[in-house]
Amino acid sequence: MTVSIRGRLRARPVSISAATTRSWLRADRRFGVALLVPAFAVFAVFVFYPLVKVFWLSMQGTDIFGQPAGFVGVKNYVTTFTDPEFGRTMAQTAIFCLAVVSGRILLGLLITIPLTVKLRGVPVFRALLTSPMVVSVSAASVAFAAMLAPGTGLLNSVITRFGGPAIPWLTSTRWALVSVVIVTVWGSIGFTVLLLLGAFSGIDADVIEAAHLDGAGAVRTLWSISLPLVTPTLFFVVVTGTVEALTTFGQIQILTGGGPAGSTTTLVYDIYQAAFGAASANFGLAAALGVVLFLLILALSLVQFGVLEKRVNY
């Protein structure tokens, strides 16, 4: 059926019976439900069912083949929370998240703010400074593992050439976590800059203009106008960055394997070792740790929704 423009302009009264409308609506809904089935089937099988199962598993013992072996109540949780290693793991996880997130924010701002100045060549700098985005966790980790290698690594060869001491980047308990933080911050800096650039470019030019007219210098404008206006994005980076840091796995697996002496074992790496580590295959314990991770991330998400809805603009 084609309706000419003239025909539509004449606004012919079209009479459609109520029954027809209802059957249209029904067909519409059937079609809609059919469209939703694939997505929600995948989520049911691979997101919601496993979540329930992890809660169930966390209250199960584990036999020597790694299979669930009977209800044990909160035993896995008690084992977890009374293990001094768990406290250490959580402390390391917290330090790691804090270092990664503050590193991202600080470096992100230090790189982004000069990029917002109108200068020739800024697009080239922008492209170059967001380029780490193309490197996967795995590629970044193997490259940094080579660069930070204890003996022949590039970084140590440069440091020793200038008379400095060779640093055991990946092999000492003092430096290993620092190294993982460096690799993680580097890997996420491109995306952080991209997000912040978006936020700064969203600031109304008139507001900045008005500040200048009122006699505010560049630093004052940045501190009192621009930064407060990008707080929603900064907050977004803090929350999603914390979630991302909490779930870090590849860097740790490739760079340090959780060591030396457990000094880079975080919560997620602990889950991996409990479930799939060479000596373990304890799915019950791993599930209990998984529940802890879920609750932490749930709390962060609720904070995000709660605050972001109101928008942070101080």
Next chain:
Amino acid sequence: MRRSARSRIRATLLYAWLCAAVLVVCFPLYYIFVGALTPTAWLNRGLEGLIPIHLTLDNVIRATEVMPLGRQFLNSLAVTFAQTVLQVSIGIAAAYALVFCRLRGTRALFLVLLSSMMIPAETTLIANYLTVSSWHLIDTVPVVFLPFMASALTIFLFRQAFLSFPGELREAALLDGSGHLRFLFAMLLPITRPTLISVTLVSATAAWNGFFWPLLVTNSPENRTIQVGIAQLSSAEVNDVGVVLAGAAMVTLPVLLLVLLAQRFLAGGITAGALK
């Protein structure tokens, strides 16, 4: 006069700072690509070994001899293709239903969707591993993308784009008697194409970069993805830096090319879901 001198100093300082930042931020990328093409004997000499004057493909050849990286590259391509096509088409379907099909309870469905984004894959991983191993799918290629056939983020981004679709155009299409499919393919998707492209790119990059799940569910070298392959190459060839970097370069090159091709779409797209 004084003003222009001051602004020139300021510009110089900013350029110096930006150049220093580029040096630090881009060095690992330079290291990966130049190192991949430089013999390890030169790389072991430190910084001057990285002057690109000894370029050769030997590292790449040796890397593919140590690990079946060619096969793993194809595995990764297949996984990326399947996962992206499924995520995007299932995502479009679900978002379309949520926005245009006048369903009851869409708000509740949307909340279910949002809540699924709060469930970390690292928690459900253990149960998913047991599920796929009970289906005897461990150490196959399809199991790598199986749990990720649909993505809540993808649906969310498409929903945002569809919601901003002008209602008048939708009504015009209905008056012209076009059904759902015609409206979707002839009008909605062409108009929301920037979102379509950027979501596809984000989806594809995430699929290509997957590491944890592929590491768990594959065992034999010929079923590994290349991300896992280069990690194993790195521990097998610790002393041959050039070979390790050749692996890293093989993984990075496709994404680099993709991003260079689509830079303009990507900027708006990745950040689209960040803030409502």
